[in-house]
Amino acid sequence: MTLWSGRVATELAPEVWEFLRAPDDELLPYDVQGTLLHAERLHAAGLLDAAELAEVREKLAGLGAPDPAAEDVHSFIEAALGEVGRKIHAGRSRNDQVAAAMRLYVQEACAEAETALVRLARAILEHAEREADTPMPGYTHLQRAQPVTLGHHLLAWTEMLERDRARFRFAAGQAAPSPLGAGALAGSTLPLPPPPNPMRNSLDAVADRDFVLDYLYAAAALFTHLSRIGEEIVLWASREFGFARLPERAATGSSMMPQKLNPDVAELARGKAGAAIGRLAGLLATIKGLPLAYNRDLQEDKAPLFAARRDVAGALAALAVLVTGLEFERERLADAASDPLLRATDAAEALVRAGVPFRDAHEQVASSVREGTFEPPPPAPRLPDVAAAVAEAKERWAA
Numbered sequence: 001m002t003l004w005s006g007r008v009a010t011e012l013a014p015e016v017w018e019f020l021r022a023p024d025d026e027l028l029p030y031d032v033q034g035t036l037l038h039a040e041r042l043h044a045a046g047l048l049d050a051a052e053l054a055e056v057r058e059k060l061a062g063l064g065a066p067d068p069a070a071e072d073v074h075s076f077i078e079a080a081l082g083e084v085g086r087k088i089h090a091g092r093s094r095n096d097q098v099a100a101a102m103r104l105y106v107q108e109a110c111a112e113a114e115t116a117l118v119r120l121a122r123a124i125l126e127h128a129e130r131e132a133d134t135p136m137p138g139y140t141h142l143q144r145a146q147p148v149t150l151g152h153h154l155l156a157w158t159e160m161l162e163r164d165r166a167r168f169r170f171a172a173g174q175a176a177p178s179p180l181g182a183g184a185l186a187g188s189t190l191p192l193p194p195p196p197n198p199m200r201n202s203l204d205a206v207a208d209r210d211f212v213l214d215y216l217y218a219a220a221a222l223f224t225h226l227s228r229i230g231e232e233i234v235l236w237a238s239r240e241f242g243f244a245r246l247p248e249r250a251a252t253g254s255s256m257m258p259q260k261l262n263p264d265v266a267e268l269a270r271g272k273a274g275a276a277i278g279r280l281a282g283l284l285a286t287i288k289g290l291p292l293a294y295n296r297d298l299q300e301d302k303a304p305l306f307a308a309r310r311d312v313a314g315a316l317a318a319l320a321v322l323v324t325g326l327e328f329e330r331e332r333l334a335d336a337a338s339d340p341l342l343r344a345t346d347a348a349e350a351l352v353r354a355g356v357p358f359r360d361a362h363e364q365v366a367s368s369v370r371e372g373t374f375e376p377p378p379p380a381p382r383l384p385d386v387a388a389a390v391a392e393a394k395e396r397w398a399a
Contacts (some may be wrong), residue, residue: 179205247325
């Protein structure tokens, strides 16, 4: 029996039933949390006695896997509660119920992402500390540009990840207000106490999915960064660059070519960026034309959210293993960093210090490069103290 069968006398056509069923099994533990809180509100209002509340708590604690025949987890929970379940929906709707469960889901997904981000960032920082003074070329347009150190380059990875951590924290904060009490859209006449941290407007409470978009944006931005990191690992592990060696426990071989060791983890992290961006764009397109308050279109928020959480967890865990096991070829890096043309900008700035206008200095150095007569100047300090920067970054990631 559905929760709305009192209104619709006939059974739905099987095709309609399958089309309408919500793919929401992953929400079960979060819907249980929301149902328990609602039961406590009903008890506080005198609508559920102490024995009934105890029964609800006991049955929710012993709940098994969702029934595949149920329309959604909300229907499953109500049926699993038995006779007391016929009271549990007083003062609420599936509209505020699912919004509450989704908010709890997003908060936990954000916390999970942050934990995994910390693990990956710390793995990068361990390398950055060891390679603080290891010279390497910096690149623009994938062409050698100026000398840097490997530690400085790896710190750039952690800067991207730190912004990602802030975005997941923001998404968790946006998901924190509770929609319970909004009912279908206009609250309830029952004397229920408000939930902790209630939302201000009942229509917005059931219609808002900005917090899901915030999570999907955080995931899309993260995968954009993981894609860039993955691309650099792919390049560095190639024979053409030869800057790094892949750990065998985080690489694969070829079914045909015996010599191959492939950077599949880095490649798949790069590949998943497209899906992450698509999920965000898809849900934005779904929400953009919806009138207030709830519409069934919002059921489409679940699949992209669930998939994003799985991809975030999987990619961060695998990349942490890959990065931890990377070995850097210091001689190859130093040889590439010894290219005298990396010091061309230094030469122009040496002329500037001698009083030559920069554009004139640039033209003089460019001319010497073109004619093959360029001579690099003596080394001059350029970068900040990389070791100190690594230490400071490790403190931030320890928090």
